[in-house]
Amino acid sequence: MAGDSSALFIEQIQAASAAQQRLLINGHNSKRQWLPAAAADSSLCTAEHSGILQYEPAELVVTARAGTPLAEIDAALREQQQMLACEPPRFFASDVGTFGATLGGAVACGFSGPGRPWLGALRDAILGVELINGLGEYLKFGGQVMKNVAGYDVSRLQAGAWGALGVMSVISLRVQPCFAAQVTVSGELTAAAALDLCAQLGQRNLPITGSCWHAGGLALRLQGNESGVAAACAGLAEFGLMPMPADDEYWQRLQHYQHDFFLPSMQASTDTRAHGSRRKLWRVVTPLAAPMPDFGAPSAADALVMWGGGLRWFYQDDAAAVMAYAKAVGGWCWAIGDAMPIDPMQAQIMHQLANAFDPKGVFATPLSFPANKAATLAMESH
Amino acid sequence: MENIADNLPHYDPQQLTKQSAPHQAVLARLQQLLPMDNIITDAAGLRPYETDGLTAIREMPWVVVLPETEAQVAQVLQCCAEYQVPVIPRGAGTGLSGGARPHQQGVVLGLSKMAEILQIDPHNRVAKVQPGVRNLAITQAAQVHGLYYAPDPSSQIACSIGGNVAENAGGVHCLKYGLTVNNVLGVRLVNAAGEIVELGGALYDNPGPDVLALLCGSEGMLGVVTEVTVALLPEPETKAVLLAGFAEVVDAGNAVAAIIGAGIIPAGMEMMDKMAVQAAEAFAKAGYPLDAEAILIIELDGAAAELATLTDEVSTLLRQHGAYRIDEAHDASTQARLWKGRKSAFPAVGRLSPDYLCMDGTIPRKALPSVLAEIDTISQRFGLAVANVFHAADGNLHPLILFDANVPGQTDKAMAMGAKVLEACVAAGGTVTGEHGVGVEKLDTMCVQFTSAELEQFFRLKAAMDPQNLLNPGKGIPTLTRCGELGGMHVHHGRLPFPELERF
Numbered sequence: 001m002a003g004d005s006s007a008l009f010i011e012q013i014q015a016a017s018a019a020q021q022r023l024l025i026n027g028h029n030s031k032r033q034w035l036p037a038a039a040a041d042s043s044l045c046t047a048e049h050s051g052i053l054q055y056e057p058a059e060l061v062v063t064a065r066a067g068t069p070l071a072e073i074d075a076a077l078r079e080q081q082q083m084l085a086c087e088p089p090r091f092f093a094s095d096v097g098t099f100g101a102t103l104g105g106a107v108a109c110g111f112s113g114p115g116r117p118w119l120g121a122l123r124d125a126i127l128g129v130e131l132i133n134g135l136g137e138y139l140k141f142g143g144q145v146m147k148n149v150a151g152y153d154v155s156r157l158q159a160g161a162w163g164a165l166g167v168m169s170v171i172s173l174r175v176q177p178c179f180a181a182q183v184t185v186s187g188e189l190t191a192a193a194a195l196d197l198c199a200q201l202g203q204r205n206l207p208i209t210g211s212c213w214h215a216g217g218l219a220l221r222l223q224g225n226e227s228g229v230a231a232a233c234a235g236l237a238e239f240g241l242m243p244m245p246a247d248d249e250y251w252q253r254l255q256h257y258q259h260d261f262f263l264p265s266m267q268a269s270t271d272t273r274a275h276g277s278r279r280k281l282w283r284v285v286t287p288l289a290a291p292m293p294d295f296g297a298p299s300a301a302d303a304l305v306m307w308g309g310g311l312r313w314f315y316q317d318d319a320a321a322v323m324a325y326a327k328a329v330g331g332w333c334w335a336i337g338d339a340m341p342i343d344p345m346q347a348q349i350m351h352q353l354a355n356a357f358d359p360k361g362v363f364a365t366p367l368s369f370p371a372n373k374a375a376t377l378a379m380e381s382h
Numbered sequence: 383m384e385n386i387a388d389n390l391p392h393y394d395p396q397q398l399t400k401q402s403a404p405h406q407a408v409l410a411r412l413q414q415l416l417p418m419d420n421i422i423t424d425a426a427g428l429r430p431y432e433t434d435g436l437t438a439i440r441e442m443p444w445v446v447v448l449p450e451t452e453a454q455v456a457q458v459l460q461c462c463a464e465y466q467v468p469v470i471p472r473g474a475g476t477g478l479s480g481g482a483r484p485h486q487q488g489v490v491l492g493l494s495k496m497a498e499i500l501q502i503d504p505h506n507r508v509a510k511v512q513p514g515v516r517n518l519a520i521t522q523a524a525q526v527h528g529l530y531y532a533p534d535p536s537s538q539i540a541c542s543i544g545g546n547v548a549e550n551a552g553g554v555h556c557l558k559y560g561l562t563v564n565n566v567l568g569v570r571l572v573n574a575a576g577e578i579v580e581l582g583g584a585l586y587d588n589p590g591p592d593v594l595a596l597l598c599g600s601e602g603m604l605g606v607v608t609e610v611t612v613a614l615l616p617e618p619e620t621k622a623v624l625l626a627g628f629a630e631v632v633d634a635g636n637a638v639a640a641i642i643g644a645g646i647i648p649a650g651m652e653m654m655d656k657m658a659v660q661a662a663e664a665f666a667k668a669g670y671p672l673d674a675e676a677i678l679i680i681e682l683d684g685a686a687a688e689l690a691t692l693t694d695e696v697s698t699l700l701r702q703h704g705a706y707r708i709d710e711a712h713d714a715s716t717q718a719r720l721w722k723g724r725k726s727a728f729p730a731v732g733r734l735s736p737d738y739l740c741m742d743g744t745i746p747r748k749a750l751p752s753v754l755a756e757i758d759t760i761s762q763r764f765g766l767a768v769a770n771v772f773h774a775a776d777g778n779l780h781p782l783i784l785f786d787a788n789v790p791g792q793t794d795k796a797m798a799m800g801a802k803v804l805e806a807c808v809a810a811g812g813t814v815t816g817e818h819g820v821g822v823e824k825l826d827t828m829c830v831q832f833t834s835a836e837l838e839q840f841f842r843l844k845a846a847m848d849p850q851n852l853l854n855p856g857k858g859i860p861t862l863t864r865c866g867e868l869g870g871m872h873v874h875h876g877r878l879p880f881p882e883l884e885r886f
Contacts, residue, residue: 228688
């Protein structure tokens with residue numbers, strides 16, 4: 001049953017600390033396939049630590065326990081015509097046989113949805129976090145207000161920390177009113193032409209809140225009030241972009257990694273149907289207008305470009321080529337399932353921060369920031 | 383004046399004196415690293431650096447250095463790390479909480495000579511700038527492409543982007559467009575050891591814990607920013623400004639809730655109470671209704687087609703919630719007039735009273751009527767008047783406590799009253815500082831908001847980034863032994879720091 005398990009977490013952390021054991025924090029394990037498994041003695045499961053604690057639509061804030069399923073939060077917000085603008089993915093959780101991603105897991109991985117450049121990142125939505133550190137201390141940072149510069153921003157630091165800094169107990173996120181109107185326009189364009197068009201339109205005052213290029217087609221999501229969306233929609237016809245039916249489902253599938261493109265990598269590892277063999281899926285973050293790579297990709301179906309060009313996905317077995325491309329355009333890349341690459345200087349900072357929150361090393365994390373810079377540099381040079 | 387050393391857990395001021403061998407060695411090293419003109423040691427040259435926007439607190443720095451390159455910044459920090467000399471990073475010195483207050487045995491590291499706009503990139507919609515670039519200069523440089531930089535703190539003609547990052551600066555458009563943290567995509571940073579770290583870039587996502595977000599608002603205590611990449615947005619096609627007068631403060635509060643409840647996020651939404659309105663009107667002749675108990679100033683922006691219906695919708699909601707008068711401004715000059723009263727509220731209140739304290743609490747919007755009522759009660763109890771200006775959209779409240787420092791005991795009374803006001807904000811679920819930062823000014827009020835364990839966690843975090851506690855030591859986080867009485871922004875005889883700047 002849902003309830004407050006924070007006292008149990010504190011006991012578990014203290015016991016693990018005393019026994020010099022490592023705990024791996026998990027919710028519904030919906031993101032298990034994203035990073036290599038972390039070595040841990042046991043797990044600290046937040047799934048039962050669930051429930052929306054406070055939600056007042058006029059305050060634009062929702063506060064919930066970390067184990068609360070995103071689906072539950074999304075449903076509560078939808079009733080009030082509100083949403084999480086950062087559109088965190090729900091993923092499929094085999095543990096519970098449903099789209100089970102929890103709020104805590106969403107913050108811990110820090111993934112943002114298709115609207116990232118226009119609607120903000122998950123980290124932007126974080127207003128406050130109640131955290132249990134590696135000493136078993138229950139700490140509150142931030143709060144429920146939009147503006148807060150009291151103390152270091154420990155709350156937003158949790159985004160992308162993958163459990164390295166503590167157990168998030170309660171999280172407050174900013175919410176946003178749903179848009180009154182939504183239309184998606186689409187048309188056939190090469191990737192290069194789509195990037196050009198996105199760059200050009202990005203300099204205009206248009207209600208664009210999402211983009212996706214895949215297999216020779218570009219889709220742009222327009223959201224706003226009725227008149228604003230209608231005017232934008234009419235204006236985009238000159239670029240050959242026409243309204244697309246059933247578009248809400250399209251963006252939902254993209255948000256939750258249910259788009260056909262992702263299915264081969266999101267399904268269980270034994271599933272090799274779609275591409276014959278399980279191929280490496282690369283996530284490449286680039287400047288918006290960076291050129292497309294020339295991997296000599298077998299087909300256009302092997303690439304998908306979101307975020308107005310800022311996020312690109314490739315099925316590509318030539319790791320060196322992807323890494324060279326990301327570096328050349330000033331971005332970074334990560335092969336899903338492999339360790340997330342972190343620059344040595346950043347890794348050093350993250351390692352020291354992890355020590356500051358967890359001096360005894362209780363928390364295991366699938367992220368790797370090696371113990372010292374020398375080790376990281378040695379690893380890099382290999 | 384309180385002794386800053388009280389707040390230094392690891393730093394023993396007795397270790398260093400101006401005449402000590404280490405200091406002479408440091409000076410000799412600095413003279414090797416930087417041109418003569420970039421090192422200030424004489425009293426006249428140091429004078430402008432003795433304070434920032436919080437002029438009530440002053441201290442002469444030992445030396446000011448003005449590096450021109452990132453390499454020089456790194457070398458200065460390496461030198462200071464080697465000799466364990468405190469470093470106080472400084473942007474334009476417009477901060478309101480004493481974050482750049484110097485240290486008599488420390489080096490002020492001024493970034494004013496690193497003020498180049500390195501790149502305006504319209505295709506990637508980013509600007510890459512050095513830390514000393516003024517906030518408004520970014521927008522001015524981007525305008526040719528129809529782009530702008532959204533955060534607009536009131537000091538934007540003077541404040542620097544490096545300082546904005548250090549303070550996580552806001553502005554009147556935060557609810558819709560975010561604070562500095564939401565608009566900075568990357569920085570280059572020199573850490574306390576003098577090493578260069580790159581965080582983010584012209585990118586919308588980064589791996590690992592969000593150190594870039596942590597850096598925003600860290601008041602120069604975790605590193606020195608040497609380059610900033612910010613996101614640029616397309617300029618709104620049109621704007622409309624609405625002024626609404628209310629006979630009851632509660633009605634104005636309800637109108638704010640109704641607008642947000644209707645799914646509308648205005649670009650800006652400001653509230654002023656009767657005393658603030660009367661002061662502002664006398665000062666700025668903005669055309670505010672003098673009989674109103676509260677006014678709202680609402681800015682809407684967007685595409686022309688979108689705005690027409692939006693303006694009607696907001697007007698209707700305002701009327702439904704008791705606005706007895708609504709002025710709509712669609713031309714730039716009328717819009718500027720309506721904003722002028724609000725923007726000059728601080729100096730206007732300064733004319734009413736010899737001195738005032740400006741508080742910077744943030745509260746949940748719903749708590750506004752109860753917090754205002756409580757402030758009123760506190761005001762009567764202390765016998766000091768309060769004018770309230772309020773960023774209604776994001777819940778950031780600036781009560782201005784009026785007093786006269788020449789009346790014996792009034793300063794203490796005002797400070798004590800400010801403490802009560804901030805306690806009320808925290809009790810309502812808010813925070814002691816929404817946008818001005820802690821600096822040295824709000825060290826004491828931090829004790830109200832955080833437990834010992836939380837403060838100790840902050841110190842461990844600081845030590846992780848700056849093990850010798852040399853970067854802006856003594857700011858931001860109070861030591862456990864210090865936690866005591868509350869403070870506030872003290873403005874003597876209406877003299878605001880940078881009186882020429884508009885203040886929100």
